[in-house]
Amino acid sequence: MSKKYHFIAIGGAVMHNLALALLAKGYEVSGSDDEIYEPSRSRLKNAGILPIEKGWFPEKIQSDLDGIILGMHARIDNPELIRAKELNIPIYSFPEFIYNQSQDKQRVVISGSHGKTTITSMILHVLKYLGMDFDYLVGAQIEGFDLMVKLSDAPVIIIEGDEYLTSPVDRRPKFFHYHHHILLMSGIAWDHFNVFPTFENYKSQFEELIQMTPQNGTFIYCENDPEVKELAEKTPLPGVKKIPYSNHPNLVKDGKTLLITAFGELPIAVFGNHNLQNLQGALEVCRTMGINDEEFYKAIQHFKGAAKRQEILAQAEDRILFRDFAHAPSKLKATVNAVKNQFPKRRLIAVQELHTYSSLNKDFVHNYAHTFDEADMAIIYLNPKAVSLKKLELMDESTLKDGFKRKDLLIFTDSEQLKSFLENQDFRNTNLLLMSSGNYDDMDLSTLQSILNKNHSQ
Structure with missing residues (x-):
């Protein structure tokens, strides 16, 4: 008899990967979520385990399940979780499983x-x-x-x-x-x-x-x-x-x-x-x-790096476009310093999207002091929608400049304006570093990539 597991919040990055891993192991897998984004959505669909509709359905929780795998995104009052407890089905967090x-x-x-x-x-x-x-x-x-x-x-x-x-x-x-x-x-x-x-x-x-x-x-x-x-x-x-x-x-x-x-x-x-x-x-x-x-x-010698860790999105003889997951202060500083030390003779434009709860919080921003010092041009992007969703107050320019200890810090709150600004830069002998655990509001990077793929003589 193959084992049967149900995922509450199957759409998460690691959760959907575990679901696919168990499927590959021959287990029966089902799941629910109230929101599933790409690439999780397509990968679950291709495997035949994408939930038919969004939401939570206690009727999916049957006593023949070998276990429930509970994602961090689910709430404590989740109706499927309540039903699983009523039926005494083993409930595992991701790491416990x-x-x-x-x-x-x-x-x-x-x-x-x-x-x-x-x-x-x-x-x-x-x-x-x-x-x-x-x-x-x-x-x-x-x-x-x-x-x-x-x-x-x-x-x-x-x-x-x-x-x-x-x-x-x-x-x-x-x-x-x-x-x-x-x-x-x-x-x-x-x-x-x-x-x-x-x-x-x-x-x-x-x-x-x-x-x-x-x-x-x-x-x-x-x-x-x-x-x-x-x-x-x-x-x-x-x-x-x-x-x-x-x-x-x-x-x-x-x-x-x-x-x-x-x-x-x-x-x-x-x-x-x-x-x-x-x-x-x-x-x-x-x-x-x-x-x-x-x-x-x-x-x-053949290791190219993990995704979004100093990942090269475009390059030519005198320029590189890097994308990096850096968001915490120590990661930001290490990434900026690494790119500048590797290419000391090139100008460095460094862009950081403030995306996490910590980074958008005015009581935490002082931890970012001097993280941008090695960049020739330092830019911050933050989305007012992300700030309000986290029920925080939008930091003003002086708070950010003081927090980062950088008077020439450039601040953008609109991704289209940031995109236009970057596309109009002169990238001769220049590296561009985009850092975030988010995605700059789905900013289209194709024009930037084509600019940074061109040699300066072209």
Whole structure:
């Protein structure tokens, strides 16, 4: 008998990927949601599991279900959730279900406020390149992988461990549920201001995670990050192997980053201090899993990056258009600095969409001080609709300029005006960096891409 699972809020990025993964495993899958956007909609439709209509239908919840998988987007008074409780059907949050399916595996968890998607993606790339058998959970679509989740009979699972809340009925971070054997921690920089009201409260979640490392487990941590280093050094972990890491030795030649290794200088496709830390962290995890350095280096040269992480949308001989997921202050600063350091002789136009609750909040904006310093032109875009939906007050120009500590900051609240402004720039010897966890109100980038695909002599 095949197992049957119903997803409450099936449309989410990771939720719909899990639904597709279970379908691939031979399970029966159904789901509901009140809103499903692309690409989730098309992918669910192609798989034959797109809900017929939007909304919640308690009659879908039948006693023959093996379990309910509850998405973060569902509310606590969801009628399907109430019905499932009445019928005593097991209810799993996303991370609880992942653990339920991987109890017999070696569990590797990648945590941290930044870099975790990239580190996870690097490890997955190496394992795939080497033809190894593994399961995974990663927070972005990555090249060479159809889904963001895979569950099989593999002996190991690599999990991107998110600190955000588990579900509407479980207000703890997701990463507590995975019960890791190997833990990597990349850095701690205050994020999710709406959930973790103080930095100390946020940091304590990571401290608790470190303490969950079992005897004979491994804790790999970035010693460049002062918060992580402090926690790693003060937390007693008897029987746990602690491995600190830093930037991989490297040099930059003609806009290309080369790794300095025992096997010579090796070119890679990613760049910037954070990525060189990420790469070294991935190397330490792979070593712990029994992969030798020569195999790792052979594979990592072909790693192109995770989606929307320093992703190149267009380029010519003297210009590049980058798109990046950066939204928290530490990510913004690292991305701006990485692009400027890689191309120091090129002008840098950096654009940040304020999209998250934290970034749109005037009480948080001071955390963005000096994040834009390396950009030659710094631009902020915010959508007044997004601000009102989050029941916040629209920040004025002086608040933003003071918060970012940048008097020449340009501010746009209309995506058409921003698009027109950017399309009229002179991009000779110039890089353009678009950063956001949103999409600039579906701004059409095709004209910009064609401008940045042209060589200056054309």
